[in-house]
Amino acid sequence: MAAKEHLQAQISALPHKPGVYKYFDDEGIIYVGKAIDLRKRVSSYFTKQDHNKKTQQLVKNIKRIEFTIVDSESDAFLLENNLIKQHQPKYNILLKDGKTYPYLCLTNERFPRLIPTRNKINDGSRYYGPYANGTALNVLLELIRALYPLRTCNFNLSPQNVEAGKFKVCLEYHLGNCKGPCEDKEDEAQYNGYIQQIRNILNGDLRVPKQYFRDQMTAAAHNMQYELAHQFKVKLDKIEAFQLKSTIVSATLTNIDVFAIASNEKSAFITYLKVMNGSIILTQSLEVQKKLDEEDAEILAPLVMQMRQEFESESREILTNVAVQLPLPGIAVSVPQIGDKRKLLELALKNVLYARKEKESMNDRSKDLNEVRIMETIRKDLRLTELPKHIECFDNSNFQGDNPVAAMVCFRNAKPSKKDYRHYHIKTVIGPNDFDSMYEVVSRRYRRLVDEGASLPQLIIVDGGKGQLSMAVKALKDLNLWGQMAVIGIAKRLEEIYVPNDPLPLYIDKKSESLRLFQRMRDEVHRFGITFHRSRRDAATLKTELTDVKGLGPVTADKLLNKFKSVKKIRELTEAELIAEVGKAKAKVLQNYFAENDAPAHPMPARQLPS
Template sequence: MSEFDAKAFLKTLSVHPGVYRMYDQDEQLLYVGKAKNLKNRVSSYFRTSGLSLKTQALVSQIARIEFTVTSSETEALLLEQTQIKEHRPPFNILMRDDKSYPYIFISRSDYPQIEFSRGRKKRSGRYFGPYPNSTAVKETLNMIHKVFRLRQCDDNFFNNRSRPCLQHQIERCSAPCVDLISDEDYQQDVRKAELFLQGRSDELLEQLQVQMDAAAVALEFELAAHLRDQLIQLRKIQEQQYVYGEQGDADVFALVSRPGGFAVSVLFVRAGRVLGSRHYFPSDVLSDNDAERLQAFLNHYYLASDNREIPAEIICNHAVSDGDMLIAAIGELYKGKSPSLSSNVRSHRARWVQLAITNAEQALVSHLSRKGTLEGRFRALKEALGLDFSPDRLECFDISHSSGEATVASCVVLGKDGPIKSEYRKFNIEGITPGDDYAAMKQALTRRYKRLQSGDGKKPDILVLDGGKGQLSQAREVFTELGVTDVVLLAVSKGSTRKQGFETLYLENNDQEFDLEADSKALHLIEQVRDEAHRFAVASHRQRRDNTRRTSRFESIPGVGPKRRQALLRHFGGQREVLNASIQELAKVSGISKSLAEQIYYHLHPEQ
């Protein structure tokens, strides 16, 4: 512990808003923080209990604290972020992957060019975005080139062409450079592309529908098929981007945590269209409270740079206590911009939040699967189970069904380098009593490991079963019949609270159940492989069930006769697209009301 006399220092500390700076014995700046009440905030670091490990590590290095009193908490917040940017203290959040965001740029000229753009907006033209990454921009540009055929080449190349280039030959450009399209028609394509980028694609879809019908009447079936494919592509993008009209610019934040870390996903919504997301994994946040973590992240995200795109709304999955102060600071830094900040939202905004949460959960699972993390967890598992060898390969089984229908067993494989997805297997279970998970597990294990008798197949070091003593007994019975004796069997159940971090474990040849601490790396590894097996089982089960039900379910929708089925197929282009459509998309079909759209959707998706 440092020789810093905290008690004496706190007696002299102001109760006004301000910024405090913590230094070590070598005069290196450790941490910069802001406070509404300096004395109360700094005092909280020197409590005798309730501090996180990171806070304890910080306090143990403190040799000196400086502070600056400010006139308001907003001023303190701005000063805090200025000093973090200047000094980059090791205990503050540092967004190392904080490049400027990419945009799509359409130039102002007789034949406008559409291209990728990053950095400040200096050129004359229209910018669309921001997009979360270059991949999202390239995918959007690829779609625009296919549908609208705008030129990609720079002005020097364009002005010196005497014949069409390869892009025209592969139908990605209308070749305005050699006058193969009139100026009026090209400008019309540009306007269509701009409407698409603004999220106003309904009128485009209507035009394509009319053109497709006219081509079919004229017996131009190849053109009609091409227009149909464009309709399907545009509607697929529209559904994926959750289009809810022509309004709505928002940054949607979701913070999720698991034992071992947390992630923040930012969902970018512009003109009602979800453009994509970006993920962060801050490791230098002192608080253990998710709402406080998100507050700290938002402060740095918007105030550490003055080049952010400020939307009309900021939506979070946790309530932010200092939201008014953050909005005031944004207004000062960004010349009067004042977005709304909310966490309790409904309708399409609630779906955006849920989408951001899903992205954050998946990103966190991927982040925790990295090699360095996994190696430490494998070592911890060896110690926790008291093994005399180092395990390298885990396999985990789970069972999924809907009231006994379409039962599927999953097997996932995890090594020290992460999931080995090429060795994942799913087993369609047949010939058992519906809903008998024990019989399903026994069948799947037998089919998976019977090849071990002939020396074929790979053997896991540890076999994890999602279930309790019953599933463990099934595994023992199967392995005894097969003569396999050198595989550690481990069952994991959710425990009485059914909360993550409170699982109950059952080890082979051990009649006593045991638990691991919620922050145990060994438990994190078990949870990781168990969650992956569950995800794979559910996905495989839904696929099997839908393949079984698809035709009969579509033909038997209450209130939908041949004419409405034809209208659905005509609008979406195929049965698969109808099955993938949302309620909002279904309601856009002629003759389909909102209530009928809901009836159709829930008939096609009875599990929801």
């Protein structure tokens, strides 16, 4: 109580102002959140009754609360994001951080080079990107190198060094990929013209280089330099092929960031498209694990901020498929419904839905592989001739010999098949005899499967030691099924596995997936059997008590018990309710019976029914 009172005192002291709150357990920060009104937001964790299980667990672990007041909701948003990155709280979505993306660098030197790098250095060079993956960067780099004769060496091509003849042309010159600026064979002004066109391409604007190669092709053809014209034609085709893969339907779209989110119970998937000059220059998809069953908008908002920062977006417009509020003044955030922007958003949605479907399919495939691995482990541990895709497990249940029952659970492909579970009333055995009871239920089960032409399991498990196992084997032999199914027994005390005709138990590693599945099936059949046994025992006990009432027949007793489930509830019925159920005469009989049996413990006068 002292801890709860301490938290309530902290909550009462919170101001009605915007800010960030931090929840602590005994080890440190476990959650960071933002709020327009700190007191209202924090108190909602402790007053609302409809929280999901994850949030309920969070609240249970809160030992201390701290808060920071800020000037606005925007400031709270940014502070929350920074604190989550800094402390990585257990119950917050952990925003990806620390990953280094590649850039294309135009070096700050005479005859600049275009090189890929992951390190930005403040040396005057111009960096383009970052790119979400190396493939996109390499495609663009290969295009530029195919279009322009850029040098790849790292020599210091100062005028003094070149005039002094310090360098010699390399193989790239002889292959035609470089024009030899190291030996002053390249015109610097023309080279810088190439660099300006490369800047346009890296900024997503292909119009200038396209026009340049078109003009050069036309001029060469006019001068009857057809081989040169063909070379320019090839380069123009390369640009148009590249543009064909990246251009959006409408050329009216300029610089836009597009975000789409789709989630399931465990994860959220986000796709980001960065559009510049009508072309998609970057795509990135990611998955984040949910921690407190967050809404999509709650997940997407900080990721928009972070991804724009990581990929250095300067776009003044953001499209999303869910409405989000972002502390970005001067930037339009919208959910388009029609037109080219809607088509662009649907492209992002198509990608994010595909990413979610692919991940779920991978999980399903992983589960299938896991199940096959478990069955293969069982096959090896028990030296079976075939994979145990169908396993059945039996258990008996009785209380001092009364109400003997048995249960069978069925697993298919290492998973419970509950539609195949069965209960059995023991019919041929009197008293607590687990061995004969096991013989009866195994016989009944597989006689029926044979009569119905149903498939037989590859493995049978009986809950018990050598005695129960031998009776299961006898039942199969009497049915002429011995040898068609493997049978084992699992002893409770030491988790020993017994196989037929072997007095010593089989050793299986305690960490083995085989043993874990056997234990799971044993526990499941035990639970299933005990539940059935208790319900039957309780029903028999209740029925005996009511049928002992003189003047009340078994039909009436069954009717009352089926409806009210217990004698206690029947005792609590009013006169009018009893009369409505069984009529005045039987109602009076029941009231007299209850009054007589309750008299020693509850000396209350019997209620009189009207004559």
